[in-house]
Amino acid sequence: MPFVTIDVTREGVTKEQKQELIxxxxxxxxxxxxxxxxxxxxxxxxxxxxxxxxxGVQVTEIRKQLKQNQK
Known part of the structure; x- marks a missing residue:
């Protein structure tokens, strides 16, 4: 009986995307x-x-830095 765990950041993964992963x-x-x-x-x-x-950095901060660098 395989058991697979997928961890993703909570950033708007849709129900449809989750179904596709499953x-x-x-x-x-x-x-x-x-x-x-x-x-x-x-x-x-x-x-x-x-x-x-x-x-060593929270993903929240990494995302902020990426947004600032894109400006």
């Missing part, structure tokens, strides 16, 4: 590992950018 991962496991789609679980966690860090 379906895509499920089919990938079926096609590559011959796993039963009815036993495959996919969980998507949306994490606030304040709670996600890269290189």
């Amino acid at each position: 379906n895509g991962v499920t089919l990938l496991l079926k096609n590559v590992l011959n796993k039963d789609v009815h036993l495959t679980h996919v969980v998507i966690n949306e994490i606030d950018t304040d709670n996600w860090g890269v290189g």
